[in-house]
Amino acid sequence: MDPSYCRRSKSEDEFALYVLPTLGEHSYSSRRPMHTSILTGARRVNEILNGHEDLCKRHFRMETDIFQALVQKLRENDRLIDGRDVSIEEQVAIFLYALSKNATNDTLADWFQHSGQTISYYFGKVLSAITELYSVYIRPSSLHPHPILSKEKFYPFFMDCISAIDGTHISLKLPADEQEPCRNRKQTLSQNVMVACDFDLKFVHVHAGWEGSASDARVLQDALNHGFQVPPGKFYLVDAGYANTPQFLAPYHGTRYHLQEQGRARQRPRNYKELFNLRHAQLRNHIERIIGILKMRFPILRVASHYSVTKQIDISVASCVLHNFIRLHDGDFSWPENTTVEIDQEQFVDVPSGDHNYHNDIHAFNYSREAGNQKRDYIAQQMWAQICITKISEYVIFYPSSTTIHGNQKRDYIAQQMWAQICITKISEYVIFYPSSTTIHGNQKRDYIAQQMWAQICITKISEYVIFYPSSTTIHGNQKRDYIAQQMWAQICITKISEYVIFYPSSTTIHVLEI
Template sequence: MSETETENKDPEMDMEVLLQQQTYEKLRLYVLVAFGLIVCTEYYVKFLSKQKVRTSICSGWQFVIEVLNTLGESYRTFRMESHVFIKLANLLVANYGLHPTREMRAEEALAIFLVICAHNHSNRTLQTRFKHSGETISRKFNEVLTSLVAFSRDIIRPPDHLFKEVPSKIREDYKFWPHFEGCIGAIDGTHVRALDGKGPLMILAFSLQHRKSYKGKIYSHIPPQGKYYVVDAGYSNKKGYLAPFKGKHIRYHLPDFRRSTQPPTGFFEVFNYAHASLRNVIERSFEVWKNRWRILFNIPSYKFSTQCKVVVVTMTLHNYIRKNALKDEEFDKCDEDPDYMPNVEEEDDVDGGTHGDYQSNYNSGDTDDNDDDNDMAIVRNNIASSLMSRSSI
């Protein structure tokens, strides 16, 4: 091929390559634009476009105002009286990081959270009631949850860490005073349906307020010298933990005594009856707590850390209501009748059995007392002797 022919073809080849490059760049630009449009559309639909599919004239905030101003409705809907609700909202805003936003007042966010915990309603049900998107409902739930977790550190704790004062329930009741003067609270476990299938162990004061919750065994927590918690038959009589007498034909649970026409008899049963009557505070508190917050019967499939927080903040709300409510239907049942017995469905105990299992265990003599502490055995025997002396007067 001559040099003249080569010179004539090179410009043609260069032009063809240039056109191909231009076509490729156009296609690449079209793809990027299309991808950008898809991303922008998804962002707009998810975060900016709030579809107004709910057109009720009553907004979420108007619903809250209506509930708070209707006699008895605040207790039914939010599980607390109006003045308690308003005081709590102000406290969370002032001290625990709950802030109003352009889209929602703090009171409405708190109302959403309380309705979920009180009635275990779904996100979609809350969308219909409060006229907000599912994303907003979820976000506000978590904001209030975080605020209440911070509050829990200040309210789920004993008022006196040295326990210098004897609880009024003991001091003012001849059935317990002065026999149980060293008692500072009651401990038991309850089942909360969560992802791991276990529930918290709880320490309660005799005012029906939660002091602390634990996951697992708690014997590492030793009360001050001379003080102890009353515990169920499923626990050993260790230092700081006063358990009942166990064995064949020895009654302990209150229903066993109340179903029988025979009163408590003998050294063991006289002690067990007084011990069970004192420890009954925790059973009543469990009922108040669970009956108020129905979410505890079947916590939704939140991640496990969130489920744990729900348990803690419902305890927080339980304590707050107890301290601030002038009148409360659930607590009043317990205050009016000191022998009030809860009527709850049988539930799994935190150690894998049920309360009924503990009942059959100690009645059949299967429980092992080898772990009992000698000092606590002396405390228990002294209390039993004191109770027997009183009964013989």
């Protein structure tokens, strides 16, 4: 921006210096200019953009080059135009400074040396221009699986997952007669905003404006009624505040879920439900991070602002647009999490983080819950089966049966066969994927056949490789050492089998979702 750009023209200065003093004292006092600082808004903005890189982050919440890119984007198609006294750079700076500091109109007028009417006018112009970019920067997720889903712990179980959804509460300031519907369970005032984001930390949908008393599931249902769609065969990850359906997979209720809970337990998942919840939390963790970054970058979202209700709602949407714009321009996402917010923390409003449970309040979701539970069980059981098969192949490997054996080796061979029989018995008890009475179709039938074939290989391998000594054998010297070592190894194998090879007893009745 041209540093010579000034708010007042030369003729205006001459009027203030020579014409006004000739008026009466009372007339001069009533019309005396208020904003007369030599540090005009234009010069202040120019100093920030050409100063230390942290100044732009501190005041405008983004890097200088991204600020300039935003100005250029808003200049396109005349979304914004330079005013007589206020350039586009200064217009954008006014808006971003307000989001950064929750600055009042009077504070902005003093900081940028413009009248309150001018500040209000350009704040509204920039807000409208940025919200109009919603369809440009907030777009549905790609239908191609994200590379993170190709990791062994997620593949192929989450290949149809395209994003995650959550509800976040953003503070509202309302007239007294409009407050009750927006009073949340913490008895503060907020709007409940549904956001969906992809695995690249970008928002793909934002549905704002619902009262803070509304459930997350109700806001999602309203979003579906107003254009939000789930592509056929795909699904989103949601938390426990939503119904578990084929399109929106939630974690198992009553089972450890959050990564902090998993860490405090200090043990591996003990069953398929805990394993599913762990993987679900690992994938969905990014949406909690993106919401945290958004509110740290734009602190106005954490306090009751000074604008009309309509503008407060638009600010939440515009903030998401700006977040995506910064992300697409490789902005730094680490500093908002570590920076100091320049707003008195007493102004922060305590709002809920989202619903902890689904309240069965949406009939459209209730009809799909059984199908959702079957889909979740199928995915969870397949993940658990993969771990069990991997662990068997890792731990049950000793000596090949093709070895020529004589004397003591023959005794060893007999002992080994006895041990193999025990292992085979254990596997036949626990490695049950589907009971034989279950009707299975399509991919499930193929999986069932493949799993039985793999189980057969595992049983064969155990009979080939598990070699020990019977307890009645008299052993000396090196054999005694070998015996002790083999018994210790046997203990590990037995422990691992008992930990991982547990599915359903054959008497369990399970329902299979036909795909």
